[in-house]
Amino acid sequence: MQTVTFVIGATASGKTYFINMNYSGRDVDILNIYDYQQRAYQEAGFGDSISFGARFRCLMRAQDMLLEDIVERLSAGRDVVVEQTFYKAKRRITYIERIRQAAEVRIEVYVMRPGDSRWKANLESRGLKGSCEGYGREAAELEFPNPAEGFDRIYEAVDGAVTLRMDAPRPEILERAKEELAREAEGIREEDEVRRRRKELVESMSVRPFWHYCEVCGRKEFLTAGDAYDSGWDYPPRMGHFGLLGPRTCGDCGIDGTLWFKINAPGRFPVVLEGELTLEELATWRRIKAEPESLLAEETE
Numbered sequence: 400m401q402t403v404t405f406v407i408g409a410t411a412s413g414k415t416y417f418i419n420m421n422y423s424g425r426d427v428d429i430l431n432i433y434d435y436q437q438r439a440y441q442e443a444g445f446g447d448s449i450s451f452g453a454r455f456r457c458l459m460r461a462q463d464m465l466l467e468d469i470v471e472r473l474s475a476g477r478d479v480v481v482e483q484t485f486y487k488a489k490r491r492i493t494y495i496e497r498i499r500q501a502a503e504v505r506i507e508v509y510v511m512r513p514g515d516s517r518w519k520a521n522l523e524s525r526g527l528k529g530s531c532e533g534y535g536r537e538a539a540e541l542e543f544p545n546p547a548e549g550f551d552r553i554y555e556a557v558d559g560a561v562t563l564r565m566d567a568p569r570p571e572i573l574e575r576a577k578e579e580l581a582r583e584a585e586g587i588r589e590e591d592e593v594r595r596r597r598k599e600l601v602e603s604m605s606v607r608p609f610w611h612y613c614e615v616c617g618r619k620e621f622l623t624a625g626d627a628y629d630s631g632w633d634y635p636p637r638m639g640h641f642g643l644l645g646p647r648t649c650g651d652c653g654i655d656g657t658l659w660f661k662i663n664a665p666g667r668f669p670v671v672l673e674g675e676l677t678l679e680e681l682a683t684w685r686r687i688k689a690e691p692e693s694l695l696a697e698e699t700e
């Protein structure tokens with residue numbers, strides 16, 4: 400029977416070393432979640448900066464890509480060894496269900512649990528010294544795999560000594576994991592919905608009339624972007640961007656009376672400090688920050 404072997408554990412817990420010692424040179428396919436995460440980040444076009452939500456999506460995308468690769472290789476008759484972090488039962492359960500649907504295989508897991516001194520040495524050799532506490536917290540997050548998740552064999556590797564550890568099955572783990580997964584999926588759907596609505600609103604601003612406020616002379620007009628542009632207004636979406644500081648002026652006024660001009664004055668560090676603004680400037684600043692929603696209904700003072 401074919402086998403899928405997961406090797407899991409925290410950062411620097413010795414997963415790669417364990418795989419090299421036990422599987423290199425053998426007739427198995429070795430996959431690593433790290434490679435898939437890098438690929439997901441590259442696909443998404445992220446450099447060093449990435450928001451928490453986007454990061455979560457990339458990690459989920461990496462999980463999916465790796466899972467499909469495992470299934471594909473099993474279908475091709477290969478044995479597969481997978482390096483994974485896999486702290487949570489819910490992630491493992493997702494994998495096991497999908498794999499069992501696709502093939503009749505033995506699924507085993509090795510959990511890397513180095514002792515304190517071994518682990519500190521690993522961290523040091525990777526230049527991660529000083530982060531022991533952070534990584535310790537990470538390791539503590541690992542939910543030890545339970546047979547109820549669907550593993551045929553669960554091994555614990557402590558400093559190179561491997562023992563079979565099949566705890567008493569706890570079926571309630573499955574139920575909890577399913578609930579967590581459902582909540583997670585719901586959260587992602589809601590986030591998508593918010594993004595979709597936002598995109599629709601921004602797109603609609605190119606065609607619908609909305610309030611244009613001249614921050615210099617105080618004039619206000621309810622216009623489409625096209626009409627405003629034709630009569631000389633400096634206003635998003637044709638000029639500048641909603642929500643970003645820039646001139647908001649009618650056709651009669653110049654930029655030198657704008658908040659943008661004041662903030663970007665030569666020799667001044669270009670950052671808005673609300674305490675230094677006049678009441679009029681503050682109103683402009685708050686309106687800009689709340690765009691485009693702030694332009695839909697007429698402001699009444």
Ligand SMILES: [Zn+2]
Pocket residue numbers: 613614615616617618648649650651652
């Ligand atoms: Zn004006």
